[in-house]
Amino acid sequence: MTSISTSYEKLKKFLDEFISGNGYTNIMTGYITGELQFLIFIIVLAALFRMFSFPLAIIMLILVTALALYFTPTIIGVEKENSNDLNRVLYWFLIYFAIIIAITLWGG
Amino acid sequence: MIEVTIQLLGFIAAALLLIIGIAGMVFLDNIIKKIIAFTLLSDGVNILLVAIGYIEGGVVPILLPGMSTVEFTTHAALVFPVGIVLTNIVIGVSTTAILVALAIMLYRRYGTLKASVVLKGERR
Amino acid sequence: MTTIPSNLWSIPLIVAIPLLAAIVVNALYDKRAIRYISIISALLTLGISIISPYGYHWFTGHPAFDPTTFTFTFDPGIPGFRLSLEFFFGPMQQIMIVISSLILVFCVIMATSGLTKHQGPYLAMIFLLFASAAIIIMVNDLYHLWIAVEIGSLIVVGVVVGSGTSISHKAALKYAYFSAICGSGLAIALALLLGITGFPNVSDVVRVINIFGVGGMETILYISFGFFILSWMYAGGLxxxxxxxxxxxxxxxxxxxxxxxxxxxxxxxxIGIIMLRIFGTLPFVKEVMIFLSIITMMLGVVIALLQIDFRWIIAYLIISHSGLVTLGIALGTKEGIIGGIFQAVNDIIYMSVLLFCCEALYYFGGATSTRGSFGIAKKSPWLCAAVLLGAFAASGIPPFNGFQSEIILIQASINAGFPEIAVIILMVSVTTLIALLRAIYRIFLKPPENEVAANAQIPKSITIGTWLFIILTIIIGVYPDIALRFIVPFVEGGFLP
Amino acid sequence: MMELSSSFIAMGYIMVIAITVGAIAALLQKDLIRAAFLSGAESIALAFFFQALLAPDLGLTQAIVGTVLLPGIIILGIFKTRRTEED
Known part of the structure; x- marks a missing residue:
């Protein structure tokens, strides 16, 4: 986990790149909106964990907020993960099959 | 110790074929190889379905002359999986044909059959 | 209550007319007559689905077995075990098929009005696509469900190949590849359900699970659910x-x-309703479905913000809004299911408005990229008005239909005890507006920098289609009962009358 | 009866081994035509297995489709593209 000063530096660097114009392409508004939306989505999603247990949800919320702020800008990673590369989709697919096999073995 | 029956062997063959097929589809790079792996996967599903319908000591589900209805209904293997599998074989053939046709089209454009080159994600 | 027809004449026709049209159109290949034949058969399908009564159709014609009296019966009111493959045409099926055949009519007219040349096989694919959609919404047995999913995904591949660029070939190959895996998965799920219960009919499966329980077979039921979810994800794009x-x-x-x-x-x-009926009583099932739909909404709308082409923005928004549809079904309450199905109806309508406007942009030389600015509002102000109205409908602004279904979904999620989901739905609708307006501003409203075709003639079919669907959005938005009176009886009646 | 079922099981073992070996060998070939033929051989074993699992009609269908039609389609594709796998 990072201290406040380094996360401040990260945020400043991120903003500087936006302002100086060599951060992203010509659709900066889309990127900034997407970034903010994604962070808030993740935080709300973490809050939804109270469906399983309430204390776990609070821990999740704090953890996810800290991690999301640490890893900003996350949108680049999101975009990369959402590429339509066959191998990337197959990766999710393999994880899914692993879950099904795990259920099988766990249930006996 | 589990008693070995032909049904259990069917399940084992199905599991092996499913694992080999999935592994081939995911890890092999050549598109034609991926298609062959798909036919193996489809075979695995077929044999799983037929093995579920198998009855130990049963008979082929065809009403032969001289067989009473009660004997037939208690001993015949399930017919419904056979219907599914027959459809699955036909669908498998058509899927394979479509996949091969698309592979030919993409080969003409890109000059290679490597999935990691042809089917790479693009930044839009 | 009136008697329900047990061998309805219209169900085979709704499936058979598109199939026959596909065969004829494919055989004619390049003749002019395919335009008239395809339009007439699309209109016929629309008419039959409007005037048809509600009822069952049993393929193979075997009667149901009544376990209480040990007799065979054709009466659908008796909860017996069906031995044949069952189709059901009810109010929900009616509104879905009417809306999609309306889209089919306009799609066929647009496809034949001159973008491509060899359109016989292409039109055949579109008809088969409609047929698979009609089958899957009417189906009540697992066998036809699986057939429709498999055939439907192969036909999707065919339609995409019809567009004929290298990117569509790639998309088609990937989709066909996954259809192979996921179709096999659905077959396994079906086989496991068959092994547990012994019946291919969905109502019978539900009845057997409710009466006799699963008896230590929960694991197998979960595996079957996993494969079902897989085919749900890939058939619906979650x-x-x-x-x-x-x-x-x-x-x-x-x-x-x-x-x-x-x-x-x-x-x-x-597929969502069938999953809810079969697996709805298992723990963790609804939670899994809710998480899937929330992640779909979120990723779809965020990725839509990053796109630089109007077509791709709409593509990702469709993904995101199908998350809204599944969310309603996944909540599992009556209100939620009403909201989900209503959202599906509204979604089909307003996305069609946006897609038809996108089709019109092709006549301006394919000016769909947000990199350039084309100033199309000056050349065609009505098109600009239409796309703006479509964007408002998509983002749930009050006089349009998106608002009505989203308010039901929000209320349903609050009543189910998840206010966070309501927040997410609101954010999705706002972000939809941002993503669309960004593209609309660049393409339509900004003063032109790039040259496009000066006086392009948009075909009348596109204009009529767009405005017809806009009127539909407004009518449903003002009087939601028009659509709800089809959907509510379906849900209130315990899914099947 | 006992004799028959035990010989069936022995056949089943052979078929499982044949299917597995055929499948793995088909996927490990560098020469794609050989891979297509090996998948056809795997299909023959599968057809016999269907016979043992009380589905003789499926055995016949699988024998025709799996050994003639599918390898035929794949070989057609290989002739239109290239025969060996590139590195």
Whole structure:
């Protein structure tokens, strides 16, 4: 986990790149909106964990907020993960099959 | 110790074929190889379905002359999986044909059959 | 209560007319007559689905077995075990099929009015796509469910290939590849359910599970659910398999995408309700479905913000809004299911408006990129008005239909005890507006920098289609009962009358 | 009866081994035509297995489709593209 000063530096660097114009392409508004939306989505999603247990949800919320702020800008990673590369989709697919096999073995 | 029956062997063959097929589809790079792996996967599903319908000591589900209805209904293997599998074989053939046709089209454009080159994600 | 017809004449016709049209159109290949034949058969399908009564049709014609009296019966009112393959045409099925055949009519007219040349096989694919959608919404047995999913995905591949660029070939190959895996998975799920219960009919499966229990077979039921979810994800384009479906939407012609998205919404509703009926009593099932739909909404709308092409923005928004549809079904309450199905109807309508406007942009030389600015508002102000109204409808602004279904969904999620989901739905609708307006501003409203075709003639069919669907959005938005009176009886009646 | 079922099981073992070996060998070939033929051989074993699992009609269908039609389609594709796998 990072201290406040380094996360401040990260945020400043991120903003500087936006302002100086060599951060992203010509659709900066889309990127900034997407970034903010994604962070808030993740935080709300973490809050939804109270469906399983309430204390776990609070821990999740704090953890996810800290991690999301640490890893900003996350949108680049999101975009990369959402590429339509066959191998990337197959990766999710393999994880899914692993879950099904795990259920099988766990249930006996 | 589990008693070995032909049904259990069917399940084992199905599991092996499913694992080999999935592994081939995911890890092999050549598109034609991926298609062959798909036919193996489809075979695995077929044999799983037929093995579920198998009855130990049963008979082929065809009403032969001289067989009473009660004997037939208690001993015949399930017919419904056979219907599914027959459809699955036909669908498998058509899927394979479509996949091969698309592979030919993409080969003409890109000059290679490597999935990691042809089917790479693009930044839009 | 009036008697329900047990061998309805219209169900085979709704399936058979598109199939016959596909065969005829494919055989004619390049003749002019295919235009008239295809339009007439699309209109016939629309008419039959409007005037048809409600009822069952049993293929293979075997009667039901009544376990209480040990007799065979054709009466649908008796909860017996069906031995044949069952189709049901009810109010929900009616509104879904009417809306999608309306889209089919306009899609066929647009496809034949001159973008491509060899359109016989292409039109055949579109008809088969509609047929698979109609089958899957009416189906009540697992065998036809699986057939429709398999055939439907192969046909999607065919439609995408019809667009004929290299990116659509790639999208088609990927989709076909996954259809192979996921179709096999659905077959396994079906086989496991068959092994547990011994019946292919969905109502019988539900009845057997409710009466006799699963008796230590929960694990097998969970595995079956896992494979069902897999086919749900890929047939409807849910996360994390959504890149496949969004690529399919973006790579095909917009008029074909209109039918494609209608088909995948119908698939989502049909498979979702069947899953809810079979597995709804198991723990963790609804939670898994809710998480899937929330992640789909979120990723779809965020990725839509990053796109630089109007087609791809719409493609990802369709993904995101199918998350809304599944959310309603996944909540599992009556209100939620009403909201989900209503959202599916509204979604099909307003996305068609946007897609038809996108099709019109092709007549300005394909000016769909947000990199340039084309100033199309000056050349065609009515098109600009239409796309703005479509964007407002998509983002749930009050006089339009998106608002009505989203308010039901929000209320349902609050009543189910998840206010966070309500927040997410609101954010999705706002972000939809941002993503669309960004593209609309660049393409339509900004003063032109790039040259486009000076006086392009938009075909009348596109204009009529767009405005007809806009009027539909407003009518349903003002009087939601028009659509709700089809959907509510379906849900209140315990899914089947 | 006992004799028959035990010989069936022995056949089943052979078929499982044949299917597995055929499948793995088909996927490990560098020469794609050989891979297509090996998948056909795997299909023959599968057809016999269907016979043992009380589905003789499926055995016939699988024998025709799996050994003639599918390898035929794949070989057609290989002739239109290239025969060996590139590195």
């Amino acid at each position: 996360a994390p398999l959504h890149p496949l479906k969004s690529e399919v939407y973006g790579a095909s012609y917009p008029h074909a995408t209109a039918v494609l998205q209608a088909q995948s919404k119908l698939m989502l509703v049909a």
